[in-house]
Structure formats: C-alpha cells, structure tokens
Amino acid sequence: MTVVTTSENFWEISVPDNTARGGRRHAGLRADARRSIERIVTAAESLISSRGPEVTLEEVAREAGVAPATLYRHFPSRMHLFEDMYRGKTAAFAERATDLASNLSPLDALVQWLREFIDLCIESDSFLSSLLGQGLRETDPEENLRWGYSKIVMAAEGLLVEAQRTKALRPSINASELIVLVSGVARAIELASPSSRIAPSGAMRDRFLMIILEGILEPSEAVSLAHPPHPS
Structure with a gap:
C-alpha cells in the first residue's frame, strides 16, 4: 500500500501501489505480448489526440496493426x-x-x-x-x-x-x-x-x-x- 500524508494531514490517501503500466493486469506477460500492448497504447494515444476519446477499439486495433482479438485479450473495454x-x-x-x-x-x-x-x-x-x-x-x-x-x-x-x-x-x-x-x-x-x-x-x-x-x-x-x- 502507498500512504500519502501531508505535514498537516490535509489529505491522507491509501491506494494499491500497482504503479506499472496496466498494474497487475499485465504482470508476467511475455515480451511479444508487452510489445503488442505498447503498440496498442501508442495507437490509441495517437487516435485520441487527433479525434477525441470516442474512437472504437476496432479502430485502435487497425491503427496498431493487431487483430481485434489480441486487443480485447489485453483490454476488455x-x-x-x-x-x-x-x-x-x-x-x-x-x-x-x-x-x-x-x-x-x-x-x-x-x-x-x-x-x-x-x-x-x-x-x-x-x-x-x-x-x-x-x-x-x-x-x-x-x-x-x-x-x-x-x-x-x-x-x-x-x-x-x-x-x-x-x-x-x-x-x-x-x-x-x-x-x-x-x-x-x-x-x-x-x-x-x-x-x-x-x-x-x-x-x-x-x-x-x-x-x-x-x-x-x-x-x-x-x-x-x-x-x-x-x-x-
């Protein structure tokens, strides 16, 4: 757990410390799977920057050059x-x-x-x-x-x-x-x-x-x- 407490206890927060990209969901993946995730995320960032957050996962998969099934395996939604x-x-x-x-x-x-x-x-x-x-x-x-x-x-x-x-x-x-x-x-x-x-x-x-x-x-x-x- 990560606890953040200011000197005057203005706010105290306790949250899971799964700080890596994707947290526990992507833990223990093979190198090729991690590369696929990076391609998907890069494609999504590019599409959202140019068109907004309404892009579909199918569009992201096409931009990333991966099969839709691959994308859904890592990102169900x-x-x-x-x-x-x-x-x-x-x-x-x-x-x-x-x-x-x-x-x-x-x-x-x-x-x-x-x-x-x-x-x-x-x-x-x-x-x-x-x-x-x-x-x-x-x-x-x-x-x-x-x-x-x-x-x-x-x-x-x-x-x-x-x-x-x-x-x-x-x-x-x-x-x-x-x-x-x-x-x-x-x-x-x-x-x-x-x-x-x-x-x-x-x-x-x-x-x-x-x-x-x-x-x-x-x-x-x-x-x-x-x-x-x-x-x-």
Whole structure:
C-alpha cells in the first residue's frame, strides 16, 4: 500500500501501489505480448489526440496493426484501455520529477515540473472524463483518481521540499496544497479558452502559474518564466 500524508494531514490517501503500466493486469506477460500492448497504447494515444476519446477499439486495433482479438485479450473495454493510458502517463510524469531534479536547481526543477503538470492535466482531461463518465461498471474512476493524486503529490513533495530547503520557497505550503492550486490553472485555461484544450496557451499557463509562485516565493527570490529552464 502507498500512504500519502501531508505535514498537516490535509489529505491522507491509501491506494494499491500497482504503479506499472496496466498494474497487475499485465504482470508476467511475455515480451511479444508487452510489445503488442505498447503498440496498442501508442495507437490509441495517437487516435485520441487527433479525434477525441470516442474512437472504437476496432479502430485502435487497425491503427496498431493487431487483430481485434489480441486487443480485447489485453483490454476488455475502452475504459480498461483508457485506464492503462492514464496510469502510464501519470507514472511516467511522476518519474519526470527525478530527471528534472538531477539537472536543474531545486527551484527551477519545481517550476518546470509544474509547467508540465498543467499541460498534462489538460491533455489527460478527456481520459479522466471518460473514466468518470463510465461510473463504476468497468473500472473504478475514484480509485484511479486517488492513485494518480498520490503519485503526483509524492513527486511534487520531493521537489517542493528541496526548494524549501534552499530557502527559495516559504515553508508554510505543502505538496497537497500546491497541487490543488496548480490544478486550478488547468481548469482556468479550459474556461478561458476552450479551444486551448489540445494545445494550451503557454503564455496563459505561465501567467497563472506566476501568480501562484509570487505568493509562495520567499521575498528574496525571483523566478522568470520568460525563458523556461530545460535540463541539459
């Protein structure tokens, strides 16, 4: 089990730690089966990005170059496929925090990760909406949200603590609070510009994020998003 508890017990979450793509459903598969799954997921991501979440499994199978029976063996429904995609994206993004921390200063790593987190929230909205709309009939959307939240908060906490340790950020904010605030930026972008859901406005994202950062930076610190940092 994975337990995430903030310093002020703002939220406490306990969820199964099946973090690999597909969780237990794809455990112990042969190499060729894993390759088929990767092709299916890649095809689904491409189709959904261009056409939305209404694509059928038959269309995904055709795009992936696999037989429909192969796809259904791994993903009994569209919701199982969407769940796999959501968990894969979330786990990969949580690991992104480690990459940034290894190549940037603590504050720059946190800022860049938050910028990418906002983009991920907007990109994943169609997957989450489909999962939530399906209810509890085929997958458990609430458990998926708890799982995703725990992964993201743990990644954010590592970056946040390091930035606070260097006295760049005020110690009064915790990772749960920061994620809730920054998640609101994605929602604000969607409300302000519905057409930006696929390609969010970088200027709008950075402006809203800067407003949040100005409230949690120590007075002696300053950060600019005009030229975003990138790891070498």
